[in-house]
Amino acid sequence: MKKIINDPSTVVDEALQGMALAHPDLLRVQRDPAVIARADAPVRGKVAIISGGGSGHEPMHGGFVGAGMLDAACPGAVFTSPTPDQVQAAVEQVNGGAGVLLVVKNYTGDVLNFETAAELVAMDDVEVRTVVIDDDVAVKDSLYTAGRRGVAGTVLLEKIVGAAAEQGADLDRCEALARKVIANVRSLGLALTACTVPHVGQPSFELADDEYELGIGIHGEPGRERRQMEPADDLVRRLLDPVLEDLPFAAGDRVLLFTNSMGGTPLVELYLAHGIAEKLLAERGIVVERRLVGPYVTSLEMQGMSLTLLKLDDELTELWDAPVRTAALRWGM
Incomplete structure (x- = not known):
């Protein structure tokens, strides 16, 4: 193993120090x-949007904290769920009095720990709602989940709901928007x-030089199918077709x-892959109105x-375009 680290046990703490600087x-x-x-937290009168998960997925989630997106993120150890006390501390720091929406990826530890935190926070008379995103079409269940996993669609959810909260949407509307994105x-x-x-x-699993794994999870879980390596056109099609269907x-x-x-x-x-995906979508008459690559x-x-696809309407498009200022996403400010 060759990594730019000092001690595996201090990776996250040292990374947080660097992020703060x-x-x-x-x-x-x-x-x-x-x-x-x-x-600038807490922002008085604003719904607070909080998410989190294991470290190792950067910039998610800490890179999406800022105006127009998340109010706080709870970073667990690498590929490990954050603890309830982290979520409680986040609520204490960013609750502006208009309620809190917890955005949780569908992994068993994340769901349980955020639920526990929500119960504890509610005892302090904080209005809190929880939404669970499960956008991965690869598998129904995995070692980490009951049901589908929450993956890259989380970024789109956090941006859209974060924009609505920044504009003054109440907790009911923020929750409804989150569920609309998830659907x-x-x-x-x-x-x-x-x-x-x-x-x-x-390594979390072994792949031969001429193999790839289709349907992997973001924690390094093996996918649903191992295949012989193919040209980019075929790889993109194998990702896109199940998503579309x-x-x-x-x-x-x-x-x-x-x-x-x-x-x-x-x-x-x-x-290169993005260009192929746009071409395949155009052939099906699907209109790509917004893009994110990176x-x-x-x-x-x-x-x-x-590859992630979000079906848009005017409301979601307007919120996606709204200003955002975070370490990883920034436009309109």
């Missing part, structure tokens, strides 16, 4: 328990290589296409990619 204008970082909050977003990923968790010290998407639909690197895929390959939901150094 890199973005003092955007973030306020607490290390025990670990919470990343927007620098209309689907994702699928593949891996060319496995990743290595620092405290484990070896699942909702399903149809001719005339307006969509946001999110082409995501799992961490080790260079942008030259990612843009390493936004990673799995450490995994070489691979995922």
